[in-house]
Amino acid sequence: MTLWLFVLQRGSALVLAPLVVAHLALVVMVSRDGLSAAEILARTQGSTGWAAFYGLFVLAAAVHAPIGLRNVIRETTPWRGRGLDFAMALLFLVMLALGLRAVIAVVGS
């Protein structure tokens, strides 16, 4: 792993750690309170705060996962080089697109 990938992976981990904890806490709270989908959407739609929270979450996860997966693949299989880098860049774009689509669905009105 080169330095800039290391920086991106550690930086995204730093962002992800509190967001994951907050997200899990949120999931537990929401399910214990028995909120329906409509009640959740009423709270999230149009909210800049939730858009920022989950937008950042998606971006950090999309950066973090492909770098880690690339390391795992390079250490456990003979696959490396440009083909792998291209595939991981593609994974980043797919994760980002799917994630942002979900964020828009939750916060968009």
Next chain:
Amino acid sequence: MQPTSETELEVAIWRGGDSGNFQTYLVPQRADQTVLDVVTWVQRHLEPALAYRFACRVGMCGSCAMTVNGRPRWTCRSHVAKVAPGGRLEIAPLANLPVIRDLATDMTGFFDKWQAAGGRFVPSASRADPPARVDPGSPARRAADAGIECINCGVCHGACDVVRARPGDLGPAALNRAWTLVNDQRHGDVAGVLRAVSEDGGCHGCHSQGSCTTHCPLGLDPSAAIAGLKRRTLLNWLGGEGRP
């Protein structure tokens, strides 16, 4: 082959190159016997063609490292009674290096990695200059002192799972050397070392699993050295140096 009495060791020794097999020998057990003593006894009495490497026999030269019962060790200071209490030894060449023959590995790549990690000292002064005044208590000098006793035995390199997975990676010994130079105030190319260890296969691929530190026969801490390199390269990057 089974030992005929309690005074014999059953010793399986690797024969051949990268592909080969273990052959078993019976070796008389002695008090205070080292693994290197056992290998030497086999060569002198049973297998004159057995290839292995040693020089000083006292833990200074770093040439006798082998894999003993699955673990990398310096054989000259590994007592049989401690590393093989059951009286069975399996001795293989040091892992993560090409095997020349039997227990002798080709260490060329290992030492090439020292160079690739920027391990060559670059003077920052000439002989006309006065000697550098180095404060032995300074944090940098203490960090360098912690790593400079390395005897290049390759045990940490043989213990490293990252090198096992990616044989081209620099490995703990070369990175430990790099860290001592980064902390040597007399070194004239610290930026070059930090650049070298930041390449693909350098310090950032380390999982900090610590096998190097666990197995280092001298009790050095290459894992901490690598962590130091990660920290230093990161701080440099944040400070605007060494960015692509």
